[in-house]
Amino acid sequence: MNPTLFTNPYLMVAFAGLSIYGTMSAGKAEQNRQNSIAAQQEQNARFEELNALQAHNERQSRLSALINANDTLKAVNRRGGGDRSAARLEAAEKRKSKTSDGRARTQSMLTLSRTRFAAADARASGNQAVRSALFESLGTGLQAYDMYKEL
Amino acid sequence: MAEIRRLQQQQVFNKPIGVVTPSNVSVKAGQDLANLGTRMMQSYFEKEVAVQKQKGVDAARGFAVRDAETQEIQFRQLPNSLSNIAKKEAQPLIDKKYQTALLADMKKEAAKLRADHDKDPEGFDTAYSAYIKKTSELVDDRYRAFTIDLGSELAGQNTAAIYADKVDADDAADFKNAYNLIIDKSKEIEAVVINGAPTGPTSVVHASYKNLEREIDELVAEHGDRLSVTGAPELRKAIRRQYGGALANAVAGKLQALPEFQNVVNGSEMAANVINGLEIAYRTGKTDDLEPYVLQTLKKAGFREDMLSPDFLTAEDRRIIAGDISVLENAMQEQLQATAKQRQAEATLITLSQGGTASKSDMNNVFALKGFDTVEDLMNRLPQILTGKDDDSRAIRNLFLNNNSDLPDVVADLFETDNLQRLANTGQLPLVMDLYQQATKRLNIDGSGVNTVQRGLSNDVVVEMNALNAYRNGVKSASFPEYFQRRGELARDPQRKDMLNMKLGKTGTKQNKITDFVTNNLGSDASAEEAAFFMQYAEDLVLMHGKEMAGKILKQSADRVFVDSKFMIGRGRSRFAPEKAFPTGTDMAVFKSHVETVLATADGDYTLGENAFLLPDPRHGSVNPIYMLVDEFKRPITNGSRPLLASGQKVIEERMRIRKQTLEEAREEMRKEFQRRLDFESRQAEEIGSPAIRGNLEFAP
Numbered sequence: 001m002n003p004t005l006f007t008n009p010y011l012m013v014a015f016a017g018l019s020i021y022g023t024m025s026a027g028k029a030e031q032n033r034q035n036s037i038a039a040q041q042e043q044n045a046r047f048e049e050l051n052a053l054q055a056h057n058e059r060q061s062r063l064s065a066l067i068n069a070n071d072t073l074k075a076v077n078r079r080g081g082g083d084r085s086a087a088r089l090e091a092a093e094k095r096k097s098k099t100s101d102g103r104a105r106t107q108s109m110l111t112l113s114r115t116r117f118a119a120a121d122a123r124a125s126g127n128q129a130v131r132s133a134l135f136e137s138l139g140t141g142l143q144a145y146d147m148y149k150e151l
Numbered sequence: 152m153a154e155i156r157r158l159q160q161q162q163v164f165n166k167p168i169g170v171v172t173p174s175n176v177s178v179k180a181g182q183d184l185a186n187l188g189t190r191m192m193q194s195y196f197e198k199e200v201a202v203q204k205q206k207g208v209d210a211a212r213g214f215a216v217r218d219a220e221t222q223e224i225q226f227r228q229l230p231n232s233l234s235n236i237a238k239k240e241a242q243p244l245i246d247k248k249y250q251t252a253l254l255a256d257m258k259k260e261a262a263k264l265r266a267d268h269d270k271d272p273e274g275f276d277t278a279y280s281a282y283i284k285k286t287s288e289l290v291d292d293r294y295r296a297f298t299i300d301l302g303s304e305l306a307g308q309n310t311a312a313i314y315a316d317k318v319d320a321d322d323a324a325d326f327k328n329a330y331n332l333i334i335d336k337s338k339e340i341e342a343v344v345i346n347g348a349p350t351g352p353t354s355v356v357h358a359s360y361k362n363l364e365r366e367i368d369e370l371v372a373e374h375g376d377r378l379s380v381t382g383a384p385e386l387r388k389a390i391r392r393q394y395g396g397a398l399a400n401a402v403a404g405k406l407q408a409l410p411e412f413q414n415v416v417n418g419s420e421m422a423a424n425v426i427n428g429l430e431i432a433y434r435t436g437k438t439d440d441l442e443p444y445v446l447q448t449l450k451k452a453g454f455r456e457d458m459l460s461p462d463f464l465t466a467e468d469r470r471i472i473a474g475d476i477s478v479l480e481n482a483m484q485e486q487l488q489a490t491a492k493q494r495q496a497e498a499t500l501i502t503l504s505q506g507g508t509a510s511k512s513d514m515n516n517v518f519a520l521k522g523f524d525t526v527e528d529l530m531n532r533l534p535q536i537l538t539g540k541d542d543d544s545r546a547i548r549n550l551f552l553n554n555n556s557d558l559p560d561v562v563a564d565l566f567e568t569d570n571l572q573r574l575a576n577t578g579q580l581p582l583v584m585d586l587y588q589q590a591t592k593r594l595n596i597d598g599s600g601v602n603t604v605q606r607g608l609s610n611d612v613v614v615e616m617n618a619l620n621a622y623r624n625g626v627k628s629a630s631f632p633e634y635f636q637r638r639g640e641l642a643r644d645p646q647r648k649d650m651l652n653m654k655l656g657k658t659g660t661k662q663n664k665i666t667d668f669v670t671n672n673l674g675s676d677a678s679a680e681e682a683a684f685f686m687q688y689a690e691d692l693v694l695m696h697g698k699e700m701a702g703k704i705l706k707q708s709a710d711r712v713f714v715d716s717k718f719m720i721g722r723g724r725s726r727f728a729p730e731k732a733f734p735t736g737t738d739m740a741v742f743k744s745h746v747e748t749v750l751a752t753a754d755g756d757y758t759l760g761e762n763a764f765l766l767p768d769p770r771h772g773s774v775n776p777i778y779m780l781v782d783e784f785k786r787p788i789t790n791g792s793r794p795l796l797a798s799g800q801k802v803i804e805e806r807m808r809i810r811k812q813t814l815e816e817a818r819e820e821m822r823k824e825f826q827r828r829l830d831f832e833s834r835q836a837e838e839i840g841s842p843a844i845r846g847n848l849e850f851a852p
Binding site for chain 2: 007008009011012013015016017018019020021022023024025026027028029030032033036037040041043044045047048050051054055058111115118129133136140143144147149150151
């Protein structure tokens with residue numbers, strides 16, 4: 001105990017209020033911080049969507065280019081649609097493209113999901129921090145009341 | 152065919168750019184602020200707690216658990232204005248106070264009940280249990296359990312203590328009884344031995360003594376813890392010494408009773424010599440140094456050598472017994488001397504009663520034997536001696552009244568100024584003056600007048616007593632004690648002579664003398680006797696009252712103290728005149744009748760005032776004078792060889808008869824009447840005189 005302090009039970013109450021204010025401020029700051037993290041994660045999710053779309057378009061574009069090139073070659077070589085080998089090659093390319101699309105889609109969905117989860121988690125943490133501060137403040141208030149009642 | 156080159160491009164995609172972790176400084180700032188608030192809150196709380204605790208201590212200190220007037224415990228609660236912390240701090244202290252108060256009360260009650268139930272543990276337990284029950288009902292709930300627990304503990308402790316005390320007391324009483332029984336038996340044996348019982352080795356007494364030793368052994372065996380280390384040996388020693396001393400005393404007693412020591416002249420002295428031999432035998436432990444006659448006589452009285460045996464008495468025992476015998480021997484010597492003095496005193500008294508005389512030393516001896524060792528002894532018994540009718544008082548009176556030799560020392564001391572002062576304060580001065588008059592004045596039986604004997608008194612004493620006597624019989628302006636006190640002061644005053652001359656004054660250039668003053672104030676008809684009488688205290692009167700007042704006093708005295716009488720021898724003025732002593736017609740008639748009756752028995756035919764006259768005996772004063780009857784030639788009138796006397800006794804008897812008074816009342820009334828006639832007649836004198844004081848002094852002027 002600091003001997004230089006003069007005694008006053010109301011100052012004790014005032015400092016209890018200061019403690020509650022500090023606790024609430026800390027909770028709010030933590031919530032803001034978590035919200036900031038959540039916003040970034042959400043932004044990342046949107047970028048991931050965009051990235052997945054761009055990659056898909058690229059693969060479709062390349063498949064389309066390949067099919068067009070093969071059609072040109074078949075035309076040059078007079079090989080009709082009945083050319084079984086060319087058909088088989090084209091089908092194989094389509095099959096390969098489809099596999100890549102599936103894999104890319106799965107990867108993208110997982111990444112997107114994870115990122116959104118991180119965002120949601122950050123928001124939840126922020127809210128939880130506010131709640132914790134509220135409960136702690138309530139505890140401080142009750143403690144202050146209990147102390148005051150003894151004096 | 153030419154080959155057209157195509158752009159080899161690097162695929163570019165928009166990707167997530169990661170997360171920047173925001174700073175948590177704000178969070179920390181908030182937390183620090185909260186921590187600060189919490190610490191300060193705690194700090195202020197602790198500070199306030201300390202303050203409240205002190206308040207609690209102060210409240211407890213000032214909390215009275217007892218009523219200020221009745222001192223009874225009062226159960227009260229702490230004031231509600233106190234905080235919880237203060238209450239919590241104060242409550243244990245107050246509890247302690249209540250517990251202490253309860254403890255004190257319960258201990259006090261326990262002590263009281265313990266005293267009431269001494270050696271009665273059951274009674275105490277019952278009474279104290281009832282007290283605890285009642286107390287537990289009366290106390291606050293908070294202290295009920297404490298009261299019951301404490302009460303039980305105190306009850307147990309005290310009950311156990313009372314029981315222990317009882318056991319101890321019983322044991323102590325048993326010890327005391329046994330001890331006292333031994334002492335009593337020892338005393339009984341001592342008494343039996345001293346009374347002359349046989350004490351030989353086969354005697355009952357000796358067996359009883361031996362039995363005592365066995366009882367001491369039993370006492371030690373049973374109560375050894377109650378005897379000190381030296382207790383038992385000391386008890387044995389005391390018993391042995393008592394028995395040995397009793398044997399010696401028995402021998403001494405039998406010695407004194409032997410026929411050869413019954414001679415009244417020297418029997419005791421001879422016995423004392425033989426007892427001295429017994430003392431020597433005990434002191435030395437042997438009989439070799441004793442003369443054969445002494446040893447033979449001792450044996451005749453029951454002495455045996457075995458009484459000195461070292462097996463029986465130690466050397467210390469023998470010395471102590473020898474000391475006791477020495478005391479007995481001294482007592483016998485003192486008794487011898489006392490007997491001699493007693494016999495001498497008896498002889499003196501017989502001599503005096505037969506009209507003989509006794510020397511001063513003889514009278515001193517008588518006074519000492521009668522218990523008058525100091526002047527105070529005499530003062531204390533003076534009234535009894537002077538008026539008592541018992542043999543002792545008569546014998547003492549004879550010593551200084553019917554004897555002319557020097558007065559005994561204690562009597563002479565009475566007349567010293569200091570002692571007169573003390574007697575004046577106790578109202579006994581008139582008694583001493585009566586004593587002086589009767590011891591120093593003698594009426595010559597041949598009718599030649601009064602003779603004065605000095606009785607070894609100094610001239611100063613004689614002068615002082617005469618002056619006092621004159622004042623006492625003169626007119627008074629102040630009470631007798633006042634006069635005496637003042638006179639004492641004047642006597643010590645170094646300026647006395649100058650003061651007297653100043654008060655007497657001068658006639659022209661000649662200093663007036665006291666003799667002239669007296670003669671002038673008494674008048675030409677005053678006799679030389681009157682002048683001599685008043686001269687004795689005239690100086691004091693002048694010094695005390697001044698010339699004018701003293702003159703008036705003398706004039707009144709001349710008229711009232713000295714009266715013309717036709718019955719007194721010489722027919723002149725006399726202070727013993729019956730006309731003055733019996734001024735009323737009835738008293739004078741009675742007196743004259745009495746004198747005529749006495750004269751009727753005379754050898755001859757006499758008539759009062761014609762051929763028979765009165766010669767006063769000054770020893771008896773002038774209130775109720777006694778006269779010798781004489782003829783005109785101052786020769787005693789006799790009946791045979793016995794001179795005839797007249798007194799106021801018949802007057803007193805007549806007054807007793809008429810006024811239904813006792814002898815003392817009649818005498819007292821006569822004295823008062825006499826004194827009233829001597830009071831100085833002025834307002835001032837009435838104010839000065841104190842009837843109470845004067846009354847005490849009017850004994851026999």
